[in-house]
Amino acid sequence: MSLVLENIGHTVEGESHLTDINLNFESGSFNVLLGRTLAGKTTLMRVIAGLERPSEGKVVLNGKDITDVAVQKRNVSMVYQQFINYPHLTVWENIASPLKLAKLAPSEIKKRVAQTAEMLLITDYLQRKPLELSGGQQQRCAMARALVKDAQIILFDEPLVNLDYKLRESLRHELKSLFKSRESIAIYATTESAEALALGGTTCLLHQGKVLQTGPALEQFYHPKNLQAADLCNEPPLNRFQASIHKQQLSFIQDISLANTLHLKELVDANYHFAIRPDHLTLQSSNQPELVLQTVVDLAEISASETYLHVTINNGVETLSWVAHLNGIYQFHTGVTLTLFAPLALLYVFDQNDNAHTWPNLLEAKH
């Protein structure tokens, strides 16, 4: 069983919402659509569900073109960001409604509703109306209704956004384990890269209606194909600078030799975009080839046991705003000058067209 999107394009009133989407979803897979608001995640889901007909391309399920199949006949289910339940029906009736419509035997309906309710921990609330429940329970009810009918495709459109932090973590965890034993295709849309990473599975990066990159979540995180993809996957975004390479010398404020840095020494002489992750900047020298940067502190944001240090760097041509993500709590006054170290071995290199040229060797080290 597989779902294939072929050259999907969607234009509404002259405005292009999706362009040239080619994706492949395998049965039993958990897929994440990662993109900012208005990236086209919801539109893509609506196309898959059959709520919207794409202006171009085909939706193919198990080798059969279902582009023109009505939503009622598609055997999909969907969970929205808002808690969507039928307010005049009890939780039990809500969960049972897709089964009743599928004309299942009453005993079977009872069994399945009980099972699903137990899975989502709402057995105690089955006789209540959805609006009498808390937000988390309402969303559990909506999820139960989506899961109960064993749909081939289950779509989650940012289902946890309206929940508080704690609930979000536990529900996300449950969701992941729920899908381990399922044969259906799950597609989950989110704006947060951290959530995409936590869910794992295949991640598809969407940007302005186009697919930037697809693949395992970790790979996208460490090996972004271009700068947009890198920005989507990293929060705060990568720190960037432009510099030229001449005869294995990197000129950025100071000249530094690349001869001892494995992934940079082969670079042809040219201008490049370089980038470094905020968590790779350090306050201490690593005694390896590195950029030594004089910075001015703008703001030190402290969150629990981490510090986000917003700094500016003047390279003589322009002022760059960077963020350093430091472990531990550091208090700096605004305007203080500070030396930060950027190890060359951790630099990302992008060419002038924003496409990735080489990545630092991070993924292998993690395995």
Add this chain to the structure above:
Amino acid sequence: MIKKRLGLLAYILFVLLPIYWLIIMSFKTNEEILGSLTLWPANFTFDNYITIFTDPSWYMGYVNSITYVALNMVITLLVALPAAYAFSRYKFIGDKHLFFWLLSNRMAPPAVFLLPFFQLYSSVGLFDTHLAVALAHCLFSIPLAVWILEGFMSGVPKEIDETAYIDGYSFGHFFIKIFIPMIRSGIGVTAFFSFMFSWVELLLARTLTSVDAKPISAIMTRTVSASGIDWGLLAAAGVLTIIPGVLVIWFVRNHVAKGFALGRV
């Protein structure tokens, strides 16, 4: 405290005095009504009511009125529900203008439409039927109903519709099983307004009927006869005219309160 109570008492007195007077008049004889000022009927009589309930030319007035009012309510809801749904869910060219100008009929007094309706109904043979009055009243009640219902429907998120389709509901099934129960307050309010308009409207109802569909309000004017005005009978008819309105308000009062709070009333 006492001042507040006095104020309330005065309010009730002023509001209910005309109704009280109407009720006691209906139990008096004409001689007593014309003869002296009495706060309570000296000769308590049911004769006025007995006349109304036994004389077909009287009680048929009520039957006629209720028939066309009910017909008006049913037609209004049947037409306004799909129309309001279209306005709340779909975009089409000129939808906003059309929605606003729906109310244009209500900007003119009903009397303006007397002549066209009279002429039209006479020529197509609808004159003096319940349907004639109901349809004429629909001209005023449907736009208002669409306006009110659209407010309630827009309060229901579109995702509910979509979730229902995904669950497997067909459009009709969804509309009846899910959507209508969700906007029942709005339907209550709409029914109330179209009832009220149709029940108290006199001009169109009287002009478009002669014998077979004559409404009670028109029949009441019949008491002006050669022998003078039959005050007691008229009062009894008035009391009986209030009752349906009171009943309807009683049944929809919760919906109306909710409707005033939520929707577009």
